[in-house]
Amino acid sequence: MPRRFFRKFAFKRHELSERWFMTPFRHMLHDHRLWGNRRKTVVPAFAVGLFIACLPFPGHFISAALVALALRINIPVASVTTFVVNPLTVGPLFYFEYQLGASLLSIDSGPPEFELSIDWVTHTFISIWEPMLLGSVLVGAAAALVGFISLDALWRKSLANYKSRKRKDRP
Numbered sequence: 001m002p003r004r005f006f007r008k009f010a011f012k013r014h015e016l017s018e019r020w021f022m023t024p025f026r027h028m029l030h031d032h033r034l035w036g037n038r039r040k041t042v043v044p045a046f047a048v049g050l051f052i053a054c055l056p057f058p059g060h061f062i063s064a065a066l067v068a069l070a071l072r073i074n075i076p077v078a079s080v081t082t083f084v085v086n087p088l089t090v091g092p093l094f095y096f097e098y099q100l101g102a103s104l105l106s107i108d109s110g111p112p113e114f115e116l117s118i119d120w121v122t123h124t125f126i127s128i129w130e131p132m133l134l135g136s137v138l139v140g141a142a143a144a145l146v147g148f149i150s151l152d153a154l155w156r157k158s159l160a161n162y163k164s165r166k167r168k169d170r171p
Contacts, residue, residue, distance in 0.1 A: 034068070034075050039155045045074035047148035049081025054140030056094055056132055060085070081147075094132070097139050101131030104138075 034041075045068055052064045060082035068078035085093060102108075107130075 034072065036074065039152070039159075041072075041074040042077050043148055043152045043155065044071065045078035046081050046151050047144040048073065049078040050084065050147040051140040051144040052078075053082040053085040054093065054097070054143055055136050056097070093139070094136075097135030098128060098132045099135070100138060101133065101135030104134060105131050107131055 048067055048071065049064050052060050052067065055063075057063075061079050064078040064082045065075050068075045
């Protein structure tokens, strides 16, 4: 089941490599591990995407693709998985990460006031970046671990069910 599910979203390598913006990366796109729907490339890519999604910086999609390229794991799965953090979930997630980091660093963690201005970035963000980063790394690592174990177990169970059905169908 997982392999068939991920096959729906698979990119065609030859179609993507013909695009003008992929010219600098064309020589790297021939590795089958970057696009294949195998457990050994999809499961780690899912975990990498979850980890990067929890980090508080922009460009999750591109960052996940570059990390997947460096680790030789499935690029589309790593990139698409970053969308679990979306505009509806980003606020509560980052607040939880900040609270977790502040409690671990023993910082008095009143809710920080957010204001979209240069003054806020230069004064308030300077005081909250440490607990925010610590909480983000911890939550990201936990999400990646849970995602890796869950998807791997689901994949193995699906494969075992498929093999048992095949055995039953044999005369």
